[in-house]
Amino acid sequence: MKYNVFAPASIGNLSIGFDVLGMAVQPIDGTLLGDVVSIESAETNHLSIVGDFADKLPSDPQQNIVWHCLVLFHQYMQTNDLAFEPVKLTLDKKMPVGSGLGSSACSVVAALVALNTFYQAPFDEQQLLKMMGEMEAQISGSLHYDNVAPCYLGGLQLMLPQTQKVTTTLPSFNDHYYIMAYPGIEVSTKAARDVLPDSYTRAQAIEYGQTLASFVDACYRQDAQQAFSTFEDVIAEPYRKHLLPGFDEARQYLLAQGGLAVGISGSGPTLFCVCENEQTANELACWLKENYLKTSLGFVHVCEADTHGARILD
Numbered sequence: 001m002k003y004n005v006f007a008p009a010s011i012g013n014l015s016i017g018f019d020v021l022g023m024a025v026q027p028i029d030g031t032l033l034g035d036v037v038s039i040e041s042a043e044t045n046h047l048s049i050v051g052d053f054a055d056k057l058p059s060d061p062q063q064n065i066v067w068h069c070l071v072l073f074h075q076y077m078q079t080n081d082l083a084f085e086p087v088k089l090t091l092d093k094k095m096p097v098g099s100g101l102g103s104s105a106c107s108v109v110a111a112l113v114a115l116n117t118f119y120q121a122p123f124d125e126q127q128l129l130k131m132m133g134e135m136e137a138q139i140s141g142s143l144h145y146d147n148v149a150p151c152y153l154g155g156l157q158l159m160l161p162q163t164q165k166v167t168t169t170l171p172s173f174n175d176h177y178y179i180m181a182y183p184g185i186e187v188s189t190k191a192a193r194d195v196l197p198d199s200y201t202r203a204q205a206i207e208y209g210q211t212l213a214s215f216v217d218a219c220y221r222q223d224a225q226q227a228f229s230t231f232e233d234v235i236a237e238p239y240r241k242h243l244l245p246g247f248d249e250a251r252q253y254l255l256a257q258g259g260l261a262v263g264i265s266g267s268g269p270t271l272f273c274v275c276e277n278e279q280t281a282n283e284l285a286c287w288l289k290e291n292y293l294k295t296s297l298g299f300v301h302v303c304e305a306d307t308h309g310a311r312i313l314d
């Protein structure tokens with residue numbers, strides 16, 4: 001039996017919830033924005049890497065995070081006295097690396113869901129999430145679930161401070177549009193985490209808490225006006241935006257032209273812009289194509305919330 005598992009792009013850090021708020025997105029035109037991992041039986045364990053961004057990854061497959069997922073998954077099976085046969089994995093790397101779209105999370109989630117499906121679900125949702133977090137931490141240098149959780153479960157996810165349950169689903173604004181503009185340059189997550197201050201002032205802590213609490217309240221009441229009118233990131237954006245050429249100018253333009261909120265997706269360089277209607281989203285997407293992209297690898301997609309998360313493709 002062969003399974004193909006797709007895992008979607010995500011905005012991990014939805015601006016106002018550093019490391020604690022993430023949302024999965026999908027282009028409204030049906031483009032598969034995410035990675036696909038295929039799994040089938042084999043004589044020995046093997047990983048092939050194909051796809052548009054395969055050449056941006058380490059040339060040795062054993063350095064790929066998908067291989068690390070395979071090793072980790074087999075270790076967990078061994079620890080639980082579960083027998084397993086070798087597999088052939090194929091990663092279709094559709095996502096640009098170091099993009100702020102949760103690229104490594106897409107590979108991690110697709111790989112672990114594929115493995116769990118192939119071996120007939122030996123691990124539950126929480127165990128898989130823990131493995132996903134472990135793999136993401138290995139790549140970015142510190143544990144954060146705000147990409148892997150929405151990528152796996154779909155929708156808008158709030159990370160919880162308890163170890164038992166890692167994340168909970170918030171009601172998302174599913175009738176809104178989220179423009180994702182990837183300029184085609186690379187910003188490493190680890191490097192973008194290293195530029196952040198070690199501590200913040202009391203005023204910043206209060207503003208952060210108030211903004212996040214107001215957003216969560218607005219989600220439950222589906223009050224988009226309240227949710228997006230105070231969409232100010234005090235933790236990361238001020239210290240990261242210099243890594244994104246043209247970010248300030250783009251933000252200013254988009255907000256003046258009807259965008260409800262603009263932020264850095266993940267650690268950048270992707271910018272996201274929330275819009276109330278499709279026409280505004282399409283117009284602003286055209287502007288971003290002409291003004292925000294820096295190389296031919298860049299792209300802009302008008303997206304909506306992806307409420308499905310990782311899934312087996314037909």
Ligand SMILES: Nc1ncnc2c1ncn2[C@@H]1O[C@H](COP(=O)(O)OP(=O)(O)O)[C@@H](O)[C@H]1O
Pocket residue numbers: 056057058063064065066091096097098099100101102103104105107139140187188189190266
């Ligand atoms: N399957 C994979 N997908 C993405 N990155 C991978 C993968 N395997 C290994 N890597 C390495 O992990 C690092 C990911 O960088 P990072 O900035 O965290 O990317 P992103 O923010 O897009 O997830 C890169 O050095 C990349 O070469």
Ligand SMILES: N[C@@H](CCOP(=O)(O)O)C(=O)O
Pocket residue numbers: 012013018019020098099100101102103104144146147189192193236265266267268
């Ligand atoms: N919360 C993390 C999210 C990183 O997302 P990525 O898509 O850039 O990997 C952070 O902001 O550091």
